[in-house]
Amino acid sequence: MKIATWNINGIKARIDNVLQWLGDTSPDIACLQEIKSIDENFPRMEIEALGYHVETHGQKGFNGVAILSKLRFDEVNRRLPGDDDDEQARFIEGVFSVRDEHDRPKALRVVSLYLPNGNPVDTDKFPYKLGWMGRLERWAEDRLAFEEPLVLAGDYNVIPQPEDAKNIDVWVGDALYMPESRQSLRRLEGLGFTDALRAGDDAAGIYTFWDYQAGAWQKNNGIRIDHLMLSPEAADHLRLTSVEKRVRAWEKPSDHVPVIAELALEAA
């Protein structure tokens, strides 16, 4: 089963790319971020025509997340708990019935998350980011008690290590690389989550985002900020993680590319 995450930077501007990629790659579950659309305007019919169920948590103008799935949703939960005043649409969880390699039934949980950018760090945006990460840690810790396969997929807006950027020097002091941001991500790993890409590849220079500006793509001036974090039960079934770099070279691309984790689980 292929589970993907992709920040598409606007569904209206990206629908052709999304349909092309779904057709080419055929992920079983695709977590999208930055749909920049209200739920009513999301082009669900075109995506359903490719055999996907669609669940969104959108808002007007910016943010917004979605999960596309060939499997039926058993359950959907919107909003990250912990702050009832937080109106930003950055979190959606789907639950699916799957079976493992021994035909045992399992409940697979998949989250599509869009973690706040946090810049500039001297504004309330940075504490909002850290607060959001703290809520994610607490939520994830609760979910781990279920001892189920759980995938936290999304745009984390965190550069984990120096080797996850072409030029790490320019990110020092940036919210994406601040010690507090990185420490929170590391605490998530401390709880038992595995960075799917790093489980299989410790090479430097694997990126998921290239800025539109200053020829970043042409210079391969990228960063790795889109991650699939796996619970122990999900990590046990990890086969392969890949980055769909070719998509960045397409016509009218997002500034992010899809990342895919292949798990040894099948639809029930």
Next chain:
DNA sequence: ATGCCTGCGGTTCGCAGA
């Protein structure tokens, strides 16, 4: 040094992104 580019809202410029 700051902007470089892109998407969106709602009109043609401001904000957000990373």
